[in-house]
Amino acid sequence: MAEIIWTNGALSDLYDIAQYIEKDSPKYAQITIGKLYYKTDLLLNNPKLGRIVPEADNENVRELIEGNYRIIYEIIKGQIFILTVHHSSRNLMI
Numbered sequence: 037m038a039e040i041i042w043t044n045g046a047l048s049d050l051y052d053i054a055q056y057i058e059k060d061s062p063k064y065a066q067i068t069i070g071k072l073y074y075k076t077d078l079l080l081n082n083p084k085l086g087r088i089v090p091e092a093d094n095e096n097v098r099e100l101i102e103g104n105y106r107i108i109y110e111i112i113k114g115q116i117f118i119l120t121v122h123h124s125s126r127n128l129m130i
Contacts, residue, residue, distance in 0.1 A: 037080055038081075039115045054068070071102055085100065086098035105121050106124055
């Protein structure tokens, strides 16, 4: 079983997402953040579940899609580092 490690940047992304959604609906903000966390839990038993991120050109940098968000992570020595949670309408800079 792999270990999931959330980077400070990814945690900051979640905070920003929650703050933005919360302006209109605190309940929906909570649901959205819960879905993002739940999606990453799928990686515990299958770290290569996500597709390779085309912009990264690295087979260890992968992504899961949840709604409009790309959860980008990197597999390093059996650990999964969540790098960013990125809205799909924005350009990704890696």
